[in-house]
Amino acid sequence: MCKFWYNLFRKNKSSVTTEDNPMKKFLIVGLGNIGAEYAKTRHNIGFTILDFLAHKQDVNFETRKLGDVAIFKIKGRTFILLKPSTFMNLSGKSVVYWLSKEKIPLENLLIVTDDLNLPFGSLRLKVRGSDGGHNGLKDIQEKLNTIKYNRFRFGISDEFNIGRQVDYVLGEWEDEEISNLNERLEKSAELIKSFGLAGVNNTMNTFNGK
Numbered sequence: 419m420c421k422f423w424y425n426l427f428r429k430n431k432s433s434v435t436t437e438d439n440p441m442k443k444f445l446i447v448g449l450g451n452i453g454a455e456y457a458k459t460r461h462n463i464g465f466t467i468l469d470f471l472a473h474k475q476d477v478n479f480e481t482r483k484l485g486d487v488a489i490f491k492i493k494g495r496t497f498i499l500l501k502p503s504t505f506m507n508l509s510g511k512s513v514v515y516w517l518s519k520e521k522i523p524l525e526n527l528l529i530v531t532d533d534l535n536l537p538f539g540s541l542r543l544k545v546r547g548s549d550g551g552h553n554g555l556k557d558i559q560e561k562l563n564t565i566k567y568n569r570f571r572f573g574i575s576d577e578f579n580i581g582r583q584v585d586y587v588l589g590e591w592e593d594e595e596i597s598n599l600n601e602r603l604e605k606s607a608e609l610i611k612s613f614g615l616a617g618v619n620n621t622m623n624t625f626n627g628k
Contacts, residue, residue: 536573
């Protein structure tokens with residue numbers, strides 16, 4: 419399996435406070451539940467994608483207020499990766515705090531989350547929409563007081579029996595899924611970087627449905 423799994427508790431090489439032009443700073447928030455028991459579950463794909471991206475960029479997460487944070491820069495853009503330390507359904511407090519702290523405009527926010535309604539590994543970037551029954555998104559929308567924010571949904575499929583949804587989303591990936599996960603994480607990391615470098619519309623055209 420990928421090396422990035424053991425990076426969860428390494429120290430960050432980067433300073434958390436940045437002084438860049440706010441329009442060139444991007445807050446990328448992965449949704450997940452804290453705790454080792456959740457680390458490899460489907461519902462934590464938001465954390466997993468950010469861990470993978472941080473590993474690829476050779477930066478580490480540092481525990482800060484309301485979350486773990488890692489920072490890297492590409493072509494003058496600053497990417498602030500945030501894994502909220504609240505539970506999934508309280509993610510909004512962390513999102514609002516870091517947007518305000520770093521003075522990042524709402525259009526430069528990207529929420530990374532799982533989606534039962536998409537086939538495994540499907541990628542979909544949207545600029546607005548409902549919470550779709552996702553408690554993390556519901557809390558974020560309530561705290562932001564808007565449905566107009568960027569969200570990147572990673573498909574985890576709905577291959578579960580009636581009444582087994584909770585067990586499914588909080589369950590670990592099957593072997594067949596794991597064998598395909600690394601390539602999907604690579605594509606997800608590319609999508610996030612494109613969001614900051616090429617803009618949301620170009621990124622949707624390039625990655626949605628891929």
